[in-house]
Amino acid sequence: MGESKCYTLLRDPSTYTPDTIDLNKDTKAAAYWFPCFRDLVAKFATQAAESQCQIDDTATERAENFRKAYLAKLDEYQRNTEINAANNVVLGIRELLELNETQLRLFGFDDPWKQQKLLENTAAVANLKKRLEELDAIDDNAARWTELVRGVLAGNMFDWGAQAVASILNEDTNFGLHAALERIQKRPWLIDNLDAWLHRLRGNAHKCALIFVDNSGVDVVLGMLPFVRALLQRGTKVLLCANTEPSLNDVTSGELSELLDKCCIHCSVLAKAKQEQNLLVYANGQSGPCLDMRTLPSELCDAIQKHETDLLVIEGMGRTLHTNLYAKFKCETLKLAVIKNKWLAEHLGGDTFAVICKYEDAS
Known part of the structure; x- marks a missing residue:
């Protein structure tokens, strides 16, 4: 039942495959x-x-x-x-x-990154208020949204499963969001539909955004939550989806619920939205860092339909690049990722830390 309901987001369910590359043929x-x-x-x-x-x-x-x-x-x-x-x-x-x-x-290892995630989440929450103040100080709407998107992308650098980033994090314990903002590709990006997204934001607010988040710490707290906050301020309901099971340093739905409570202390917008149930957390049904839209839980599928979801945001290499880069959806879609693998970047025509900002309308 859950599968058929969630297929309503796919433009053509019969051709959907959650694998960008086939190692058996390539x-x-x-x-x-x-x-x-x-x-x-x-x-x-x-x-x-x-x-x-x-x-x-x-x-x-x-x-x-x-x-x-x-x-x-x-x-x-x-x-x-x-x-x-x-x-x-x-x-x-x-x-x-x-x-x-x-x-x-x-072999008995349920969550090897649990302690690392806790440390990074605690550090990120302590910096949330300052990050929100930085964003609120940007008067121009387009400039502020540009920085919000750049923040999501820079946050996506904090992936312990990517060797290129793990090396940076091991060598520089002070590497944070602002350092990541300097490290990611400068515009024009490898796939750069930011201007189309900014143009869309001049129109009416979306009814409901379905957002699939990625890593713990800087990524979800300082990258994605400010983006979520900005959507809420436009009047958009947000369904925030995280992994059902632990995978690398990806945040789980259970961790995200607890994390959101802590972030609400520092942000009245998030707190109000959560209280009024305009900001809801769901498990995405995944046990790995990728995203198969055929295996979303029925509870999430029901919410997608109930709230008339008209915006899908997919973040990260696993969910965006490895599985859904070419997938077509009926609703507007924003796919965001930093490519932290040199081979994959070159395969797509770029270099390490190239940026994917792919916006597709609902037509």
Whole structure:
């Protein structure tokens, strides 16, 4: 029931596929991504072990078993690419990322990034009021919305699953939103529909925005929530959707609900909207960092219909680039991401930290 209801957002459900790249058919992509995930799993295993080694002396052994099991499954995927391609079986980045979470849980690691997320959320909340004051000081509406979008994009830099960013965060513990604003691509962006979005904002407010958020900390608190606040100020209801299950440092719906309560202390707009149920948090049904629109929970699908959703905002590499970059929807759609992978950036015609700001109308 949930699937059919949520299909109403898709322009053509029969052609929807939540995978931008098919590793079974794209040999160049496969030649890059299989070795890439072999490198990544070692880092994920280290994170998993460190997250529990203080409380469980089996953590290191279990993390090593996780690594071996993941690699064995990855080898199986790679051996079978030709057979699966012949049978039209698609293998996207989504499945390899979800495999990481499945295997972590199998070996007793439910949320290796939990402590890191808590630290980053606490630090970000402390800076929320200052960020909102910076934005409110911008008198020109177009300039303010430009900075709001840039804030979402800069916030999306804070992704521990991206090696290019993890290196920066490890080397510079003071790396924050303003440093990220300087690091992302300057306009014109790789995909740059910002002017079309700004033009749309001159018109009537949207009834309801469905927003899929990404990472904890700076990303959701200092990047996305100011954007949400601005939509609320226009009179738009917001359905804020976060992961059902933990995945890397992505915020979960449970964490987001608690986080929102803390942010409301620093922002009366968010507090009023939450109290009046114009700002609602939902789980997105996902266990990995990507977004399959076919698997949204029925509760969310009901809300999408009930509130007459007419704006869809998808943020992040996993949800936007790996799964929905080319997906077409019936409602207006804004897809926002910073490409934190050099191969993927070059594949799309850009470079590391290139920006995707893709606005599509409802026609």
